[in-house]
Amino acid sequence: MSKQKPIYVTQPNLPPLEEFYPYLQQIWDNKILTNGGPFHQQLERALCEYLGVQHLALFSNATIALVTALQALRVTGEVITTPYSFVATAHSLLWNGIKPVFVDVDPHTLNIDPARIEAAITPQTTAIMPVHCYGHPCEVEAIQRIADNYNLKVIYDAAHAFGVEDQGGSVLRHGDLSVLSFHATKVFNTFEGGAIICPDARTKQRIDHLKNFGFVDEVTVVAPGINGKMSEINAAFGMLQLQGIDRAIARRKEIDASYRRLLEGVKGIACLGDAGEKVANYSYFPVLVGPDYPLGRDALYDKLKAHDVYARRYFYPLITEFPMYRGLPSAHRENLPVASAAAQKILCLPIYPALGLEDVERVARLIVEA
Numbered sequence: 001m002s003k004q005k006p007i008y009v010t011q012p013n014l015p016p017l018e019e020f021y022p023y024l025q026q027i028w029d030n031k032i033l034t035n036g037g038p039f040h041q042q043l044e045r046a047l048c049e050y051l052g053v054q055h056l057a058l059f060s061n062a063t064i065a066l067v068t069a070l071q072a073l074r075v076t077g078e079v080i081t082t083p084y085s086f087v088a089t090a091h092s093l094l095w096n097g098i099k100p101v102f103v104d105v106d107p108h109t110l111n112i113d114p115a116r117i118e119a120a121i122t123p124q125t126t127a128i129m130p131v132h133c134y135g136h137p138c139e140v141e142a143i144q145r146i147a148d149n150y151n152l153k154v155i156y157d158a159a160h161a162f163g164v165e166d167q168g169g170s171v172l173r174h175g176d177l178s179v180l181s182f183h184a185t186k187v188f189n190t191f192e193g194g195a196i197i198c199p200d201a202r203t204k205q206r207i208d209h210l211k212n213f214g215f216v217d218e219v220t221v222v223a224p225g226i227n228g229k230m231s232e233i234n235a236a237f238g239m240l241q242l243q244g245i246d247r248a249i250a251r252r253k254e255i256d257a258s259y260r261r262l263l264e265g266v267k268g269i270a271c272l273g274d275a276g277e278k279v280a281n282y283s284y285f286p287v288l289v290g291p292d293y294p295l296g297r298d299a300l301y302d303k304l305k306a307h308d309v310y311a312r313r314y315f316y317p318l319i320t321e322f323p324m325y326r327g328l329p330s331a332h333r334e335n336l337p338v339a340s341a342a343a344q345k346i347l348c349l350p351i352y353p354a355l356g357l358e359d360v361e362r363v364a365r366l367i368v369e370a
Ligand SMILES: Cc1ncc(COP(=O)(O)O)c(C=O)c1O
Pocket: 061, 062, 063, 064, 085, 086, 088, 089, 131, 157, 159, 160, 180, 181, 182, 183, 193, 194
């Protein structure tokens, strides 16, 4: 078999290196490398404007941001969440000594099913942590209604939801806090990075203290905070990335449309639909490989791999299959039939701005000619 160029599930969007040099020069000139320097401040303002949110605190990554968000709201006891996510969602709970309580997902969006939340509430429940999976918004109103009725906090893991809008504006405005990831694999990346979207200046101030060891001033420490600060290099790169973000998302949209056209009518392959968002970010291209397809999901994954196409099974295994979670009563497969079935069928196909139409056609052809 002739060796073709490998196609990975994603490839980071990198502007030409020369464009980054002036930013580096500025850092070298002013010798401020971290601790809320000028690029950090600029990026916080620029992201608030771009995303249409009021307050945002940058972080070194989304995992530390999730851990800090829970601390900021003093969440304890039990938190209701989804098994269908990246492990960091649930890990952020364990890092705070909180017990995750898993509930099943909706079969259409694979986001937490609000109808399952109420039955999982106990006197120990203090919050809900839903995930806007693949950047598709959760049923935010139904979730908020439950939170209001039971006096629960809502922290959205919005790691996938950069730039996503519903009919009322940014999806990040929902809940008490939302957390974005700027990891290399994400729609908007700062190599590593993340942010908490805060509803008001006071909450942002508390979060800013928590991400800097709890320091309020030189001699006052108000909490056992962590080091979650984003460095100036990452923030400067974010400023540069932001210039090309609309183009990057537009290209993702074209790729999404091409896949849908090329895979239309392929028996047993279902492209996941949107969740009614007004502005999508096309962060992933998930398909469900059903029983009508000639190959099982893993056989298709292996076939693609044999042809140097590296799709990924996000999210498989479910979080609840990992040893630190599987002993929990809520982790039993019988409690999670929809998520368990989806984890066996899901395959995320390559999508990133530099992916050419010929690459999309190559991937689709391998699937069509099973
Ligand atoms: C849903 C979800 N939550 C949290 C994270 C953690 O983000 P980070 O890598 O920035 O810590 C990721 C991805 O990496 C994710 O996909």
